[in-house]
Amino acid sequence: MQETLTNTTESPLDPIISVKSLWKIFGSNQEEIVNSDDGETDKTEVLQDYGDVVALNDVSFDVYPGETFVVMGLSGSGKSTLVRCLLRLIEPSSGEININDDDILLYDADRLREFRRNEMAMVFQHFGLLPHRNVIDNAAYGLEIKGVDKDERYEIAQEMLNKVGLEGWEEARTSELSGGMQQRVGLARALTVDPTILLMDEPLGALDKNLRNDMQKQIKNLHKDLNITVVYVTHDQDEAMFLSDKIVLMDEGKIIQTGTCEELYTKPKNRFVANFLGECNFFTLDSGKKITIRPECLRISGDNKNDRNSFQVDVEDVVFQGRMIKLIGNYNEQEIIASISPLEYELESNHKDKIFLTYDSESLMNI
Numbered sequence: 001m002q003e004t005l006t007n008t009t010e011s012p013l014d015p016i017i018s019v020k021s022l023w024k025i026f027g028s029n030q031e032e033i034v035n036s037d038d039g040e041t042d043k044t045e046v047l048q049d050y051g052d053v054v055a056l057n058d059v060s061f062d063v064y065p066g067e068t069f070v071v072m073g074l075s076g077s078g079k080s081t082l083v084r085c086l087l088r089l090i091e092p093s094s095g096e097i098n099i100n101d102d103d104i105l106l107y108d109a110d111r112l113r114e115f116r117r118n119e120m121a122m123v124f125q126h127f128g129l130l131p132h133r134n135v136i137d138n139a140a141y142g143l144e145i146k147g148v149d150k151d152e153r154y155e156i157a158q159e160m161l162n163k164v165g166l167e168g169w170e171e172a173r174t175s176e177l178s179g180g181m182q183q184r185v186g187l188a189r190a191l192t193v194d195p196t197i198l199l200m201d202e203p204l205g206a207l208d209k210n211l212r213n214d215m216q217k218q219i220k221n222l223h224k225d226l227n228i229t230v231v232y233v234t235h236d237q238d239e240a241m242f243l244s245d246k247i248v249l250m251d252e253g254k255i256i257q258t259g260t261c262e263e264l265y266t267k268p269k270n271r272f273v274a275n276f277l278g279e280c281n282f283f284t285l286d287s288g289k290k291i292t293i294r295p296e297c298l299r300i301s302g303d304n305k306n307d308r309n310s311f312q313v314d315v316e317d318v319v320f321q322g323r324m325i326k327l328i329g330n331y332n333e334q335e336i337i338a339s340i341s342p343l344e345y346e347l348e349s350n351h352k353d354k355i356f357l358t359y360d361s362e363s364l365m366n367i
Contacts, residue, residue, distance in 0.1 A: 014101070015062035016197065016229050017069075017086070022059040022095035024081055024253075027052025030093040043252045055081040056092065057253035063246075068223055068230040070240045072276070073250035079233045082250070083199050086231065087120055088112060099197070117146050121190035122199040125206055127182045129174045129189075136161065136170040138185050142193040153192070160188040163222060180211040187219070191226070200232045204239065216242055237277050241265075249273055270367060280365075283334040285311060295326070297363035298338035300345070304356035312356050318345070329357070 023034045029050045033041060043054045055078050063069040073079045084090040086097060088104060096103050104115060121142070129138050136157050137144075143153035161167060164184040174182055183203060190198055200219075204212045220243055223230055234240050240247055241261040248258045249272075257269045261277070268274035271282065274292070281293050301310035313329030313336050325345045329336040338357055 013064050015098075016065045016100060017063035017231070018096070018098040018101075019062075019086075020060050020096040020098070022056050022082070022085065022097065023054075023093040024056040024078075024085060024090060025052050025054050025093045034094050054253050056085065059095070059250075059253070059255055061248055061255060061258055063229060063231060065229055066227050067245040068220075068232055068243050070244035070247045071231065071233045071250065072235060072237070072240050072247055074235065074276075076252075077250040078253040079235075079250050080201055081253075083122075083201050083231055083233050086197075086199060087116060087122055089122075117142070117193065119195060120197045120199060121193055121195035122201065123183075123186050123190045123203045125202040125204075127174075127186045129182060129185055131174055133174075134170065135166060135172050135174065135177070135185055138174060139188040139192055141189055146193065156192050157188065160191045161185075163191070163225070164188045164218065178211075179207050180215060183207065183215060184218075187222075191222070195228065197229045197231065200230060202233050202235070204236075205234075212236075212239070219243065241277070249276060266365070268365065268367060274365065274367060279337055281336055282367075283331060283336060286332070291359075292365045292367050293359055293363055294365075295337040295339040296324075298336070298357045298359050299340060300338075301356040301358035304358070307356070307358050309361065310356045310358040312354055315353055315355060327355075329355070 023030075025033050027050060029052050033046055033050065033052060033054065041054060041057055043057070046052055046054050057078075059078075059082060071079045071082060081090055085092045092105065095105070097105055099115075099119065104112070107115060130141065133141070136154060139161055140153040140157035143156060148156075158170065161170060164187050166181065166184050166188065169177070169181065174185060177185065186203070204215050207215065216239055232243060244261055246259065247261055247264055249256045249264065251272060257264055257273050259267075264273055265277050268277070268280075271280070274280040279295050281291065281295060281298070284290050301307045304310040304312070311331060313331045315327065315329050317328040319326040319328070320342070323341070324339050325342050327338040327340060327345070329338065336357065
């Protein structure tokens with residue numbers, strides 16, 4: 001069993017989703033790999049030895065009712081495979097997926113079909129809309145599949161289109177809509193079936209920054225309004241920190257750390273976590289002291305002679321970023337990044353090639 005770092009906050013509720021020792025291996029040696037007793041299953045070694053691909057490696061986590069649970073990771077980390085396993089669009093190799101204490105991996109085809117129609121819905125990155133149908137028919141499609149009569153499904157679909165800001169677009173063809181509007185149709189379609197759990201697999205990945213920001217706000221407002229449980233996949237750290245109640249960070253099919261965005265940012269388990277959420281400095285002082293610190297925790301020293309934590313860096317670049325300046329320096333061939341206010345830079349640096357930086361000891365991270 002892999003060791004993961006989790007937050008210590010206990011929920012008074014039972015988990016609505018409880019995933020236990022979930023594996024997904026693409027290849028013909030699934031059982032042998034899952035049951036190997038060497039303690040660790042390395043993705044590269046498995047590919048070399050067996051020719052199989054480990055997509056999920058002994059994954060376990062809980063999601064509680066009403067949470068927005070964000071799954072993060074680089075491309076190939078297993079996050080999209082994981083969310084598809086939750087709906088059994090991809091069949092896991094082994095493990096459990098308990099939804100309200102009911103293991104859906106034991107469902108037969110009929111029970112699985114009912115589960116997908118009534119309890120869990122999914123929004124995809126590439127919309128998945130029906131081009132030959134108009135907006136309201138796309139939004140009502142899930143209800144049509146369930147056998148809901150036309151008047152009732154149109155009434156429900158209209159309500160959801162209103163919630164996502166598409167009132168007045170009911171008769172339009174999806175080809176007439178912008179990317180952001182098409183994604184709103186996909187979101188409305190998922191919500192019309194009144195799911196207990198909503199899965200969202202990088203739903204905003206195809207949108208530009210401004211549209212993405214608008215949709216993030218809309219998703220957050222809908223979550224508050226409808227109080228449903230959301231499992232949301234993204235590689236965008238700003239999106240994750242804006243939307244999440246809890247984050248799970250994955251790499252090579254494994255969970256690296258689980259917790260709130262604040263926990264992952266301020267108490268990262270290792271360098272991978274620290275660098276994935278924001279930037280982080282790792283360097284060693286002349287004294288031999290190893291420093292791990294966020295750029296915003298460094299500042300220009302105004303009294304380096306009496307400041308025991310000050311150290312001198314060669315300024316290599318100064319990047320204006322609006323409300324902050326990104327100062328890139330070199331300390332004994334080690335890159336140092338400091339995020340400081342423009343006012344502090346103007347008052348303290350004098351635009352010199354060498355400046356002293358300092359920090360508060362409480363800002364250091366233990367990795």
